[in-house]
């Protein structure tokens with residue numbers, strides 16, 4: 001077996017509390033199988049330059065395009081990347097709202113808006129003939145209601161998120177959006193709020209969350225989510241992550257009356273900092289993240305997206321990591337079925 005079958009790489013931004021304990025735990029638990037975890041080191045790479053890694057956990061490629069390019073190619077060459085770099089790049093909040101509606105998960109009424117500004121090469125008179133102008137702002141807010149939330153279709157870190165109370169307010173905020181594609185969303189005046197950390201699409205940890213308080217106090221570990229509310233959060237978050245194929249995500253719900261509205265579920269590099277999610281939840285994350293990558297590194301599980309893009313069918317079968325023999329005393333491992341099986345920087 002090549003070394004690749006045994007290496008787990010981690011790509012991170014400025015976060016500091018997750019990387020070391022995560023790598024330590026994977027090394028500790030993977031040692032008997034010869035699995036080694038380390039910060040990935042990447043530089044200029046040729047197209048068929050085999051990646052060293054059986055698994056790469058990617059927490060920053062949305063801000064470092066070179067990593068994205070490398071990861072897409074590594075996927076083709078057989079590396080399991082958490083999360084799928086192709087889908088992460090394609091995914092958007094508006095698409096996710098449509099998907100949620102089709103899946104029967106409640107989302108606020110949402111409208112996607114044409115951009116306010118374009119690159120200099122776009123001539124508004126000649127290049128934008130397919131765009132309705134001016135927009136029918138009155139009709140748009142009739143659909144979403146007021147107040148409403150104007151926010152970027154992709155993004156994170158609560159940047160450019162505006163609560164608007166009137167059409168005038170909305171246009172003022174929209175006029176600051178520049179080249180960002182924005183969505184306008186029904187404002188959910190919630191009574192309760194939950195954030196679910198989701199790992200491996202099956203492990204869902206709902207945590208009470210208060211977006212209105214200071215960052216470090218938002219995860220409220222002293223008020224556990226229980227009973228029927230918990231069940232519903234787990235079911236809806238699980239359905240969304242399974243459909244999206246994210247192995248690492250957070251799904252936020254605003255709870256109003258009896259409805260859980262999914263607000264933000266595009267967090268493929270979720271906040272894993274111990275000071276933010278708190279120690280107990282941090283332990284849960286380490287446990288499930290290490291388990292996930294070890295299963296991939298041992299060949300005990302297949303990533304949900306492998307084989308799903310058109311180009312997979314033209315490959316010769318060599319783009320798979322070598323099968324791993326069963327561990328001592330473990331007997332035969334059941335092969336995972338195909339398609340089966342979580343922002344300034346992050347969410």
Ligand SMILES: Nc1ncnc2c1ncn2[C@@H]1O[C@H](COP(=O)(O)OP(=O)(O)O)[C@@H](O)[C@H]1O
Nearest residue numbers: 108149155156157158159185186187188211264
């Ligand atoms: N439709 C909405 N109704 C009520 N609050 C919202 C809505 N959309 C966003 N928010 C609030 O704004 C915050 C940031 O929005 P979010 O979609 O999570 O953006 P980001 O991707 O930047 O994190 C949410 O955590 C929530 O508190």
Ligand SMILES: [Mg+2]
Nearest residue numbers: 157158264347
């Ligand atoms: Mg968010």
